[in-house]
Amino acid sequence: MPDHDVAIVGAGPVGLLLACLLAQRGIDAAVFEAREGADGRSRAIGIHPPGWAALDAAGLGPAVRAEALALDGGEVICGGRVLVSLTFDEHRRVLILPQHRTDELLRARLSEIAPHALRLGRAVTGVQDGGAVVRVSLETTHEATASFVVAADGVRSGIRRRLGIGWMPRPGAGGYAMADVPDAARGARAQLYCEQDGLVESFPMPGGRRRWVASDPHRALDDAERFANAIHARTGMRPELPAGMRPTAFRAQQHRASRLVAGRIVLVGDAAHETSPIGGQGMNLGWAAAVRLAAVIERSLRTGRADLGSYEKHTLASAARAQRRSLFYMTMGRPARGPALPVRNAAIRLLGTAPLRGRTADMITMRGTG
Structure with missing residues (x-):
């Protein structure tokens, strides 16, 4: 018997959320994090509709809403003139909360439902898929075993590198x-x-x-x-x-892993895809993927078959869409002079016209992403 149902490598917002979702399902998930303490930087601040839906699923919605600032909407401006003005209704609401506080709330929620799940100061140095069991090598102790290992260890994922999974650059930098x-x-x-x-x-x-x-x-x-x-x-x-x-x-920068699954080892969050923070999509994209992955892992544990293909296909497609959106945002924000400036501004104004305003708000707030 393995030590755990799931070993999650990395205690960032995606790894922590996944651990909460699994623990709520009665699945034994251990989270191994190399750092001893928390990351105090504010980093990501926007929680879009797919993100707050994921936090609701983890039982954190009320706590986050109590502290977050609800964004009413915004304007796109050039030369002192408003090109587009959007107001977000309750279905498109974006919540603003610094990532370090979101992480603290996630850690508290995980401690509440699985008090011993988070293992700080436990650096993972290797993983080996043995078929029914994956062995996780740890820097300070011998090893742990699990039925599945999830790499949530970020853009510079050591697990992705050790597995030889390609890290493909995408347009947008x-x-x-x-x-x-x-x-x-x-x-x-x-x-x-x-x-x-x-x-x-x-x-x-x-x-x-x-x-x-x-x-x-x-x-x-x-x-x-x-x-x-x-x-x-x-x-x-x-x-x-x-x-x-x-x-x-x-x-x-933008990158995407060439694949997300290697036997019983799976990538999630920034280990799977790096999306430009312009547009604020990366953390929310990872959370939406974690919701899918939790359901797939639960089904795989119940049936005894490691069926992760649907997760991989859906997540890579969602990442590709998000990266195209980010590229568009970055292109619209590049310096523009001479004849290019009024042409660019006309394109932005078009997005705010009545026929397109709702779709533009959906795109900006990631509504419908899943």
């Missing part, structure tokens, strides 16, 4: 700088500035804060003054960064 600053005066709407010198995003956050993101292809905005000056030059707005704060520079 760019440099950005980001800072979360105090700002309680601008309400619960988002602004996207598609300016001639590049994209600026402004998102409200709980606790009277706001996230600013600026395209930064040359990695020049990692200084507070340059960051604020660039945003002011593009939008006329100047975020006030607290003393000593430096913007976080990052590069958005």
